[in-house]
Amino acid sequence: DVSASMFRALVIGGGLSGLGTVLVAAALVNKGSTVGLWVWQLVFAVLFLWFIAGSRGVFNGRGFLVDRSGFYARTTGEVFGVSWDEIKAVGIGTLPWVQHGRLVAPDRRQALEFYPADPGFAARHPELERWRVIEPASLPGMPDERYRFHLPPFSRLPRALEGAVQDVVPQKWVGHYKRSLPGPEN
Numbered sequence: 001d002v003s004a005s006m007f008r009a010l011v012i013g014g015g016l017s018g019l020g021t022v023l024v025a026a027a028l029v030n031k032g033s034t035v036g037l038w039v040w041q042l043v044f045a046v047l048f049l050w051f052i053a054g055s056r057g058v059f060n061g062r063g064f065l066v067d068r069s070g071f072y073a074r075t076t077g078e079v080f081g082v083s084w085d086e087i088k089a090v091g092i093g094t095l096p097w098v099q100h101g102r103l104v105a106p107d108r109r110q111a112l113e114f115y116p117a118d119p120g121f122a123a124r125h126p127e128l129e130r131w132r133v134i135e136p137a138s139l140p141g142m143p144d145e146r147y148r149f150h151l152p153p154f155s156r157l158p159r160a161l162e163g164a165v166q167d168v169v170p171q172k173w174v175g176h177y178k179r180s181l182p183g184p185e186n
Helices: 002-031 035-053 126-131 157-168
Strands: 063-067 070-075 078-083 087-094 110-116 132-134 145-150 173-178
Touching: 002 035, 063 157, 070 087, 078 126, 087 157, 110 157, 126 132, 126 145, 157 173
Parallel strands: 087 173
Antiparallel strands: 063 070, 070 078, 087 110, 110 145, 132 145
């Protein structure tokens, strides 16, 4: 359940960084202004804003189901399924923290990706168009077309999905791999 993982990250990370922001603000009021306290105030405030920004869609009801019949994505009350014979490969693609001189949003760093087994997949499954990505393949032998489902930061969801896919269709699992964003336009 993606939403539950995002909610935990928001409560724990956002709660602790928000508490730190409030405690440092109280120290600034009671003990006076020092450079060290202002640095801590800035650090906790940035962390708090980072957790808030990374928790978009926390109440959307997103999740995945993996069983012997196929892969299913759930979003806002809708469930979309694909049978395993239509999927060539499944893996977790990860972006580095900084790419092309820009910080990568925490909720965009990790994504479950599946590669369709044939070129006619997109025509048979127009309901999945919002997750369709066409960019150079991250893995050799894979098509440029894939379907990407972003995962929440700092969660156990990637490992849970890996275990689920390996239990059901281990031959389709390609593992964790590095992906890259398209380069900046000139």
